Amino acid sequence: MRTNIVLIDSENVKPESIEKLKHEHFRVVVFVGTNQKRLDFAIVNAVHSLGSNGSYVQISGKGPNALDFHVAYYIGKLSAANPDAYFHIISKDKGFDPLIKHLKEQKIFCARSSSVSEIPLVKSSDKLPPKERAADFYEKRIASAKARPATVTSLQSAILSHFHKLLSPEEVANVVKALKQAGHVVVNGKKVAYPERAQQLIQPERQ
Numbered sequence: 001m002r003t004n005i006v007l008i009d010s011e012n013v014k015p016e017s018i019e020k021l022k023h024e025h026f027r028v029v030v031f032v033g034t035n036q037k038r039l040d041f042a043i044v045n046a047v048h049s050l051g052s053n054g055s056y057v058q059i060s061g062k063g064p065n066a067l068d069f070h071v072a073y074y075i076g077k078l079s080a081a082n083p084d085a086y087f088h089i090i091s092k093d094k095g096f097d098p099l100i101k102h103l104k105e106q107k108i109f110c111a112r113s114s115s116v117s118e119i120p121l122v123k124s125s126d127k128l129p130p131k132e133r134a135a136d137f138y139e140k141r142i143a144s145a146k147a148r149p150a151t152v153t154s155l156q157s158a159i160l161s162h163f164h165k166l167l168s169p170e171e172v173a174n175v176v177k178a179l180k181q182a183g184h185v186v187v188n189g190k191k192v193a194y195p196e197r198a199q200q201l202i203q204p205e206r207q
Contacts, residue, residue: 090113
């Protein structure tokens with residue numbers, strides 16, 4: 001899984017939903033302005049819960065673009081150490097967009113979102129109902145695969161991996177349930193089987 005580094009402009013946005021980034025492939029850096037003397041306890045607690053994957057940068061100096069320059073510096077520094085990483089700038093400031101365009105030209109993956117919840121990786125896993133998640137998982141990970149999960153535990157692990165480890169245990173269980181209801185899998189105790197007719201259920205039958 002590609003490392004995703006999230007750089008949050010806390011001068012421009014109120015960092016929310018940081019807990020959604022509590023996975024090993026996310027790293028979070030919260031940039032704090034010179035004049036910001038306090039941060040909400042919820043934000044501090046969420047970043048602290050990330051352990052070594054969460055950190056702060058207190059910027060030096062003042063000015064309308066001071067924080068932007070710090071973000072640019074850290075992307076350069078971190079991209080050198082993590083050339084395959086994807087960078088997410090969390091800010092409503094469109095002034096970052098020329099920087100992002102230049103980074104893409106340099107083959108550095110980068111995008112801007114107005115909030116953590118709007119990060120495409122988070123958003124795609126956040127809003128799909130179990131039925132759609134099950135269909136997406138089956139079509140992309142099971143239908144044409146030669147090796148398929150043979151146990152409930154391995155199936156749950158495959159689902160979690162497919163959705164970038166952003167689902168809760170309850171959400172994974174709901175995907176398994178939707179797979180069973182769609183006829184894609186048959187669960188017998190701890191074992192999982194795949195009916196031959198499941199292949200035809202990927203798309204609606206044509207009249």
